[in-house]
Amino acid sequence: MSAHGDPIPMTARRAGPLMGVAEVPGDKSISHRALILGALSVGETRVTGLLEGQDVLDTGKAMRAFGAEVTRTGAGAWTVHGVGVGGFAEPADVIDCGNSGTGVRLIMGAMATSPISATFTGDASLRARPMNRVTDPLRLFGAEAHGRAGGRLPLTLKGAVTPVPVRYTVPVPSAQVKSAVLLAGLNAPGETVVIETEATRDHTERMLAGFGAGIGAEDTPEGRVITLTGQPELQPQEIVVPRDPSSAAFPVAAALIVEGSDVLVPNIGLNPTRAGLFTTLCEMGADLVFENERVEGGEPVADLRARFSALAGIEVPPGRAPSMIDEYPILAAVAACAEGKTVMRGIAELRVKESDRIDAMARGLEACGVTVEEEKDTLIVHGMGPGGVPGGATCASRLDHRIAMSFLCLGLAARKPVTVDDGGPIATSFPVFEPLMQGLGADIARAEA
Structure with a gap:
């Protein structure tokens, strides 16, 4: 069933360009970080362009529970009256983060160095995801965590009464873990240091600097060393949220595999720690043009035009994984429509996302008539060329929005329709996916359950 209600089967059919x-x-x-840092600043932060998907709305509710005043003033427009670093109040009820691993892990970090307790839960998918990767470093600050086996939700986090700064090397590339440690370090005295052996998305560092925190980063032989000076007074900001490159991936990918297509996706954030998919698609021969490149709010932005392309399979460099970790499902769908073999290695992190995304894509592609090979950290897709995917299958979304959208995009190019058993989770990140794609000419419709 859907993360927030009854299943919503959806079917995609081949149609015009x-x-x-x-x-x-x-x-x-x-969007997540804007709400959290707004709540930790003193005064009113104004946000425009906020993603109003369920994941972000759940983070907004959590910030209210911790004492911040979070108000919607218009479409995508929000204000946050913050309580300051260390000013979180103890919530009166359980914090339900729905489907959002990013939300729950960042919120845990933000509260871990305040002398309060909070209990976190989420939907079935989130309750199955490991939290030890975040709670282990938070314990170094002095916090205590008590959850189910494997550190799974529901979990109660007791914040440190007298927090201490830490020096922490992130064991596997994870922007969520890095960000949780940095947010915890805000209310610890002295300097908190995070070391990354592989760089991950740097939105937290950019936004912390924008809010006035003392933060710097340098590349050293041991990795990227990020140093944060604790106990700042964060200053409220005016934040314009760029369009999500992870959401843009779906109309872009669909345009590349549906013959005759020409789609413009404006105002896309092109932070280099997030743009790995577009680099990969260009290497496969995609006709992608970046127009009107500019910088907004400290983030590189451009208008992205995607046209139908004859794609060739490639081997994706494993080191690129942190910059496109959420885009491998849609890349797998695109790879099915390319000529030749696409090899994706170093992607074990996909096993612990909203679902086991390697297994989910492999099983769904097989059902659609595509040959795949699967290993612990590898997915290999044997492409069938433009218009060559048989389709005609019902694929399990596994409560995972990106799996659902990936198979619906594949259905637009397959010979026979492709159905996902539940498109409901799409609302967590891309609530307008269905009408947006239909507006481009896609034949995507809700099916009879």
Whole structure:
């Protein structure tokens, strides 16, 4: 069933070319952080372009529970009256983060160095995801965590009464873990240091600097060393959220595999720690043009035009994984429509996302008639060329929005329709996916349950 209600089966069918402008929602990563850092600042932060998907709305509810005043003033427009670093109040009820791993892990970090307790839960998918990767470093600050086996939700976090700064090397590339440690370090005296052996998305560092925190980063032989000076007074900001490159991936990918398509996706954030998919698609031969490149709010932005392309399979460099970790499902769908073999290695992190995304894509592609090979950290897709995917299957979304959208995009290019058993989770990150794609000419419709 859907994360927030009854299942919503959806079917995508091959139709005419996709044409037009795709106004995708605001960036989810930046939206989460805008609400959290606004709540930790003193005064009123104003946010425009906020993603109003369920994941971000759940983070907004959580900030209210911790004492901040969070108000919607218009479409995508929000204000946050913050309580300051260390000013979180103890919530009166359980914090339900729905489907959002980013939300729950960042919120845990933000509260871990305040002398309060909070209990976190989420939907079935989130309750199955490991939290030890965040609670282990938070314990170094002095916090205590008590959850189910494996550190799974529901979990109660007791914040440190007298927090201490830490020096922490992130064991596997994870922007969520890095960000949780940095947010915890805000209310610890002295300097908190995070070391990354592989760089991950840097929205937290950019936004902390924008809010006035003392933060710097340098590349050293041991990795990227990020140093944060604790106990700042964060200053409220005016934040314009760029469009989400992870959401843009779907209309872009669909345009590349549906013959005759020409789609413009304006105002896309092109932070280099997030743009790995577009680099990969260009290497496969995609006709992608970046127009009107500029910088907004400290983030590189451009208008992205995607046209139907004859794609060739490639081997994706494993080191690129952190910059496109959420885009491998849609890349797998695109790879099915390319000529030759696409090899994706170093992607074990996909096993612990909203679902086991390697297994989910492999099983769904097989059902659609595509040959795949799967290993612990590898997915290999044997492409069938433009229009060559048989389709005609019902694929399990596994409560995972990106799996659902990936198979619906594949259905637009397959010979027979492709159905997902539940499109409901799409609302967590891309609530306008269905009408947006239909507006481009896609034949995507809700099916009878």
